Amino acid sequence: xxxxxxxxxxxxxxxxxxxxxxxxxxxxxxxxxxxxxxxxxxxxxxxxxxxxxxxxxxxxxxxxxxxxxxxxxxxxxxxxxxxxxxxxxxxxxxxxxxxxxxxxxxxxxxxxxxxxxxxxxxxxxxxxxxxxxxxxxxxxxxxxxxxxxxxxxxxxxxxxxxxxxxxxxxxxxxxxxxxxxxxxxxxxxxxxxxxxxxxxxxxxxxxxxxxxxxxxxxxxxxxxxxxxxxxxxxxxxxxxxxxxxxxxxxxxxxxxxxxxxxxxxxxxxxxxxxxxxxxxxxxxxxxxxxxxxxxxxxxxxxxxxxxxxxxx
Amino acid sequence: xxxxxxxxxxxxxxxxxxxxxxxxxxxxxxxxxxxxxxxxxxxxxxxxxxxxxxxxxxxxxxxxxxxxxxxxxxxxxxxxxxxxxxxxxxxxxxxxxxxxxxxxxxxxxxxxxxxxxxxxxxxxxxxxxxxxxxxxxxxxxxxxxxxxxxxxxxxxxxxxxxxxxxxxxxxxxxxxxxxxxxxxxxxx
Numbered sequence: 065x066x067x068x069x070x071x072x073x074x075x076x077x078x079x080x081x082x083x084x085x086x087x088x089x090x091x092x093x094x095x096x097x098x099x100x101x102x103x104x105x106x107x108x109x110x111x112x113x114x115x116x117x118x119x120x121x122x123x124x125x126x127x128x129x130x131x132x133x134x135x136x137x138x139x140x141x142x143x144x145x146x147x148x149x150x151x152x153x154x155x156x157x158x159x160x161x162x163x164x165x166x167x168x169x170x171x172x173x174x175x176x177x178x179x180x181x182x183x184x185x186x187x188x189x190x191x192x193x194x195x196x197x198x199x200x201x202x203x204x205x206x207x208x209x210x211x212x213x214x215x216x217x218x219x220x221x222x223x224x225x226x227x228x229x230x231x232x233x234x235x236x237x238x239x240x241x242x243x244x245x246x247x248x249x250x251x252x253x254x255x256x257x258x259x260x261x262x263x264x265x266x267x268x269x270x271x272x273x274x275x276x277x278x279x280x281x282x283x284x285x286x287x288x289x290x291x292x293x294x295x296x297x298x299x300x301x302x303x304x305x306x307x308x309x310x311x312x313x314x315x316x317x318x319x320x321x322x323x324x325x326x327x328x329x330x331x332x333x334x335x336x337x338x339x340x341x342x343x344x345x346x347x348x349x350x351x352x353x354x355x356x357x358x359x360x361x362x363x364x365x366x367x368x369x370x371x372x373x374x375x376x
Numbered sequence: 377x378x379x380x381x382x383x384x385x386x387x388x389x390x391x392x393x394x395x396x397x398x399x400x401x402x403x404x405x406x407x408x409x410x411x412x413x414x415x416x417x418x419x420x421x422x423x424x425x426x427x428x429x430x431x432x433x434x435x436x437x438x439x440x441x442x443x444x445x446x447x448x449x450x451x452x453x454x455x456x457x458x459x460x461x462x463x464x465x466x467x468x469x470x471x472x473x474x475x476x477x478x479x480x481x482x483x484x485x486x487x488x489x490x491x492x493x494x495x496x497x498x499x500x501x502x503x504x505x506x507x508x509x510x511x512x513x514x515x516x517x518x519x520x521x522x523x524x525x526x527x528x529x530x531x532x533x534x535x536x537x538x539x540x541x542x543x544x545x546x547x548x549x550x551x552x553x554x555x556x557x558x559x560x561x562x563x564x
Contacts, residue, residue, distance in 0.1 A: 370465065
């Protein structure tokens, strides 16, 4: 594994290997000294062309705890804001001897494109509406820790599917691990062509959240991405909440052992009620700590061994 | 250049020679257990940390033997040193194992690192680095089943099951029933 661009590139064994390493990395978080020397002498650049709090800081801490030298480049304040092309920005940074490049970009496919320009290992930290593989890995890892195995478990993914890269990566990751996935959204937020994809990938679609919730072993709420919406995908926020929000009423009907996930940032009161976000069964903060462990594991697997070394 | 103790003709036809059988291993571990107790004047504050992979069952076996003598359990843990190796960059990515310390931790304890073979000393160097990140033991000792020589670092074991002078080209294999289904040490 030279890059991590898509969950699809990973075999089930590779996902399990990342989870096993993440479990070790999780232990490191509870230590007084949180540093491991595994990536000493390696340089990782986080290039974020889109705003992000948790993913960027998570990758930054992950790199630092593994003793890599980490620098952050954001579009605002970099030469990209002066009109420099993505290719020139990336090549300039990589000319400084970078080993790993963590990239977030609003264009789908940007990470793949960058991986073809540079020698450094590229990690896709979210490309447009396409993929967000480390988010999918951390979600699956969090649920696996809660539910034991994911095989045969029913996971409901609810919300703005059209604009969600998290959903696309999650469907791949969860089905790879044997989970039964149902995606739920209003017809206007179902991506076009999802029927064909759902048939080939083996997941289900539904417009009826109340029919799916009683069957679910885990619920994954997605953020309504207002910044990516250009038109009226639903009549009003209120109407969206009534149809597809995890409201206090729906929370009361959910089994108490069903974990509630949300990749963040949350629109409280829109797709998830404050009661659900703060409920005992909410794993939102657990996802954040799992995210750190997963990103440490991914950086370790990509950068610790010889340059063409894979997961072993 | 073949070492004087290398088996004749080992370059053309490698043959396994058993150096320790199951009873020898058990005897060696019993002796190490007694040495540890004598040196430590009992089992108080003693923590055995097995190094992955075969150090872990060895540590457990020593702990059992000590418990049988002392009548009280001794704390055992597992230590993985993968992240601390100095050859991480020159090999394909190694899969990390679990590090598990006893509930009481290792601060102010006498930690005994347990491994199967002491060779270059680099694994033990990595283990000492890992220990420094985990806490501050009052003392660290090293117990190994086999010391085959060829040290690359100034590291010496406190307790050795068997000194086995070997040629660099020779291969010393430790097999333990917990991992390999049989107990033996061979040289080939």
